[in-house]
Amino acid sequence: MMGFFKKKQEILHFxxxxxxxxxxxxxxxxxxxxxxxxxxxxxxxxxxxxAPCDAEVVQIFPTNHAIxxxxxxxxxxxxxxxxxxxxxxGEGFKRLATPGQHIKAGEPIVEVDLEYVKRMGKALETPIxxxxxxxxxxxxxxDPSVLMTITLK
Amino acid sequence: MKIVKIESKMGIHARPASQIxxxxxxxxxxxxxxxxxxxxxAKSIMNLLSMGVRFGEEVGIVAEGPNSxxxxxxxxxxxxxxx
Numbered sequence: 001m002m003g004f005f006k007k008k009q010e011i012l013h014f015x016x017x018x019x020x021x022x023x024x025x026x027x028x029x030x031x032x033x034x035x036x037x038x039x040x041x042x043x044x045x046x047x048x049x050x051a052p053c054d055a056e057v058v059q060i061f062p063t064n065h066a067i068x069x070x071x072x073x074x075x076x077x078x079x080x081x082x083x084x085x086x087x088x089x090g091e092g093f094k095r096l097a098t099p100g101q102h103i104k105a106g107e108p109i110v111e112v113d114l115e116y117v118k119r120m121g122k123a124l125e126t127p128i129x130x131x132x133x134x135x136x137x138x139x140x141x142x143d144p145s146v147l148m149t150i151t152l153k
Numbered sequence: 154m155k156i157v158k159i160e161s162k163m164g165i166h167a168r169p170a171s172q173i174x175x176x177x178x179x180x181x182x183x184x185x186x187x188x189x190x191x192x193x194x195a196k197s198i199m200n201l202l203s204m205g206v207r208f209g210e211e212v213g214i215v216a217e218g219p220n221s222x223x224x225x226x227x228x229x230x231x232x233x234x235x236x
Contacts, residue, residue, distance in 0.1 A: 035171040036198050059203040076199040086166040131198035
């Protein structure tokens with residue numbers, strides 16, 4: 001009987017050493033205006049971008065700067081490393097996982113050369129958003145110990 | 154099926170993807186983009202980003218439902234206008 005009222009939640013952990021910021025602070029309207037979905041953003045200080053939860057790697061963009069994940073509860077996550085980093089054409093990004101792979105929380109997906117990205121004048125703000133928002137009831141990013149908690153409908 | 158060749162140097166990345174999806178989601182018909190024989194739902198953000206379309210690649214457009222012909226033409230125009 002107790003289980004009947006329990007909401008389904010996905011807890012996402014930090015994918016890398018970072019500072020958490022609001023999507024409003026991302027210098028790109030596609031993300032700050034939540035055009036592709038809602039969530040949170042980080043400014044990475046570490047170089048290994050890892051899975052924020054157990055997930056299937058749906059896609060790593062050909063230039064390795066963006067990752068698509070599917071969580072066990074069916075949420076689609078997009079991790080977009082830096083802003084306008086597609087222009088780097090793959091330089092500074094190294095993929096460590098393979099599309100189709102099922103990975104555990106904390107396993108590395110992409111390694112990013114932060115110094116190179118900065119030197120090339122690209123912002124490091126990294127949006128992490130849910131792209132199938134129709135499944136989401138609430139996103140909670142206030143808890144400083146996790147990336148965000150997503151409550152599903 | 155209408156086929157367009159992507160002339161944008163960076164392919165279909167986040168910015169143009171958001172325009173394509175916004176357009177597709179407004180259509181009553183179903184729209185799919187085809188790449189290398191695989192079908193991707195233009196109304197799904199993750200589907201579209203999963204296509205990983207690069208410069209010079211060809212993308213097919215199919216649509217089914219109300220005003221599908223107009224939707225295909227408009228989608229082709231959008232894909233060709235990506236910077």
